[in-house]
Amino acid sequence: MKKLFLLASLLLVFSFGLSACGSSSDSAKEESKEESTSTTNESEDLTEDETTMEEETDSGIIDSEDYATSWSDDWKGLQTKISSVSVFKVDSAKLAEDGEDGEGLIVVNYELNNNSEIDFNTYPDQGVLVADGKQIDASMINSDDLGGELMQGVSKDGAVVYILPTLNDVSDIKDIRLTWSASYETDNYEEDSFKDYDARITLK
Template identity: 45%
Template sequence: MAKKFTDKDGNTFVEVKPWYKKWWIWVIAVVIVIFAIGAFSSGSNDSSFTSPKTHKATTSKTKNTNDSNTVSTGKKLSLSEDSFTINKEADYNPNYSDNSWAQTKVNISKVRVIKINTKKYYDGDKTYPVQGIIMVHFKVTPARDIDFYPTQGTLVANGQQVDADSGNSDDFDGEISKGATQTGNVVFILKKMTDVNTIKSIRLKWDADYDTDNYDDDNSSKTYDITMNLNN
């Protein structure tokens, strides 16, 4: 209740509290402060001020290296009898063709050089670690019935001589009839390969023959011996 007082002249006055002593003023002030805090918090959660999310870095399965024909991967190479993890590979298109023997058309359209993660390999006789694979793609069309054996051939690369892995190669050679076209990959497993780009050339040797009653036919058998530079 407001206080009253009377002066010496008989005038009555009512005492008025200063504004800052009025309770409702402070209630309003508290409400304003609470509202302001709420508004500030809401503004800080606005999408325009949201911190960017952190994403885990991912490694691509395949990435280019300095060579346009070379890629690094983590893929599996599954062959007929074995599975390997590819570390790096390079593809070459030598476009080798030959029809000098018995009019047999032989084409090698692709050579795939693969650096693999070192793995124990059994060659049918013993087990040892291997680091590389070379796959050679053949296409053969004979003009007569022939026997053709690249999956029983040999390869020389970087001073290593290896026999073809017939178990992991495609089943496309052997007896090939006149007019037929056979295609497939011949696989060679290398003990050592530091990098795919160290393989600059390959030498391939394999045998072929045909049946004949002419004992004077010196052309009935053939040993192919070719060297191909690997560049595109």
């Protein structure tokens, strides 16, 4: 993704784990040491949780949900897989700083693999999303460079971003529909050299 700072900071927001530490004391004060260690660990956990929450707020991400998917298609050796979908509730003011207008993001992760002897043209980053009663074009400027020619033997993966104009809660997005096209050149006009994809995915 090329532009949205929200997504650029996403890995940082969710990369924090909890850690524990101990302390030493004489055996006569073992019980006191355990209580002290427990208090210290709880304090550290709270500090790290607060840090994560602060970074999440700073990034503009209010809430998020990730879904693994199993959708895949093989068209004459052009293998297309949607590996995951993420839904984000975001601070509209933060999004506006990037020149975008909206309250949510849906990020679709694609894996493309051309196992054929044909050079394909495929355009998932120019597709359309239907979600929560809204029809939304892909944000090409914020998506990875997935569209265009995929020559034989080449693999590509990346994310396509859709900006939701309104979103009350990430749980409101229960299923999505994605459409895009692919094609290849041929001298045989009777050959089926064009495909319209229509992927319907339940998020769970």
